[in-house]
Structure formats: C-alpha cells, structure tokens
Amino acid sequence: MDGTVHSVGDFHVRFSMQSITKVFTLALVMSRADHGIWRRVGREPSGSAFNSLYQLEFENGIPRNPLINPGAIVVTDQLLSDTGDALSALLDLLRAETGNPELSVDSVTAGSEAETGHRNRALAYLMASFDNMRNPVPEALDHYFRQCSITISTEELARAGLLLARHGVRADGGRLIDHGDARRIMSIMLNCGTYDAAGEFAYRIGLPCKSGVGGGILAIVPGRYSVATWGPGLDTKGNSVAGAAALEAFTDLTHCSVF
Numbered sequence: 001m002d003g004t005v006h007s008v009g010d011f012h013v014r015f016s017m018q019s020i021t022k023v024f025t026l027a028l029v030m031s032r033a034d035h036g037i038w039r040r041v042g043r044e045p046s047g048s049a050f051n052s053l054y055q056l057e058f059e060n061g062i063p064r065n066p067l068i069n070p071g072a073i074v075v076t077d078q079l080l081s082d083t084g085d086a087l088s089a090l091l092d093l094l095r096a097e098t099g100n101p102e103l104s105v106d107s108v109t110a111g112s113e114a115e116t117g118h119r120n121r122a123l124a125y126l127m128a129s130f131d132n133m134r135n136p137v138p139e140a141l142d143h144y145f146r147q148c149s150i151t152i153s154t155e156e157l158a159r160a161g162l163l164l165a166r167h168g169v170r171a172d173g174g175r176l177i178d179h180g181d182a183r184r185i186m187s188i189m190l191n192c193g194t195y196d197a198a199g200e201f202a203y204r205i206g207l208p209c210k211s212g213v214g215g216g217i218l219a220i221v222p223g224r225y226s227v228a229t230w231g232p233g234l235d236t237k238g239n240s241v242a243g244a245a246a247l248e249a250f251t252d253l254t255h256c257s258v259f
Ligand SMILES: NC(=O)CC[C@H](N)C(=O)O
Pocket: 018, 019, 020, 050, 051, 069, 113, 120, 148, 211, 212, 213, 214, 238
C-alpha cells in the first residue's frame, strides 16, 4: 500500500481492461450518498454467463449483480445520470489512481465493441422494457463500450487496485468511498467478479478478483496490496487461464488470502 511495485514478465504491455472497469464504475456510483443503485441491481452470484439474457427476463430486468454485463450497463447508466459523462468520470479516476494521465480508450477496440455488441444491446433494451434504464440505450451503451476499451498495463492496474486494498483511500490520500463500501465491493468481487467461475476462483485463489475478457485479472489482498495479472488465453468462462494459475500459485506460496 506504500506504492512499491514488484513486477515480472510483460508488465508494461497494454491490454483492454474490459470487465475490470466494472469495479471502478461501481465505486464511483457508490461514492455518492443516496445512490440508490441497489434498487436497480442485485448482489448475488449469477451462476450464468456474463452476457446471459434468460435470467434477466425471469428476474424482471434487475441484473443479478453489478459485475456481469447487464449489471454494469445499469451502473454505467447511473453514473451517466449522476455525472453527465460516465466515461470521463471513470478516466479521471483511473488516471489519478494509476498515475498515468495518458490512460485512454483504444478507438479500434471501442469500434469493434459497438459493431459486435448485439447481445449487450439486447440486454440493455430488455432492461429498458422493465424501466431499468434512465438514459437512451444507445447513449448509455456508447459509454459502456468505450469504458470496456480503456487500455492499461498490469503495473497500472495494480496501482489502481490499491484504491480497494486501502479500503477506499485514493492515491492522493483523499477518500472515494468509506471503509464499509470498499469491503462490500470486495465481497461482490469474491462472489461475482469472475462470472460463473467465482466459486472456483474463491476455492483456488481465495481473494476478491475481477477478470476481463482482455485477459487481465485484478486481485486484492485487503489492507495489504493488490495483484494484477495478464495473459490473453481465456477459458470457456472468459477468465485468463495463465492469470488464474499465477494467482493460485501466488496465494499457495504466500498463504495470503482472505481465508
Ligand atoms: N467479460 C467481459 O470482459 C465483457 C466485456 C465485453 N466488452 C462485453 O461487453 O461483452
């Protein structure tokens, strides 16, 4: 938590943050008093794929949790209502926490997210049909697609993760969220941060984690440090195979887990 970074391998390589951004948009929304987000999204593991539609239909347009796609779309929609510019709010936070003012969106990735995002569009319109979207779907999705396309290195991701390791205290010593909300976000990461493999991750690694389909994983050792891994090969659930293996070896060797 003093900012010392230990790195190995391709730690300067930039990759697409993808779903890892979902943790930071949630923190931004929760930083506002009376945010009301838990009326719009749940806090239970989904047990299904991150872009599954059927559960959302059964559960009346209320996504299971904020770390699967429909939940994150709701959170981004809320952040858009709160700030007028969800993407800028997220970029400002990540630039400050990583210490890299150049952190930005990869426009080629963002273009491809928009071009291929039919399922995300289906999820968002389904939620709109249940009156769970506040902004026009195309506008909210534009922010969501660009948010997923922010590029970051493992070193920067580890720095950003300190926000949670420090229970809500920012790099500049100010506070974004209170201690309890940081604890709650990490509990959601443990239960929901790796989609329908969260049980397996808790068993193998025992840390709050958030993965993204860009191959990154952010893991937090609360009160001590954060660990970021990147390996582009994904398993069938969308989690980095090498990243999970590295984190498992790491907690086996260090005995540092929340259990
Ligand atoms: N699991 C992920 O990283 C999903 C993010 C991806 N951009 C999507 O919306 O489908």
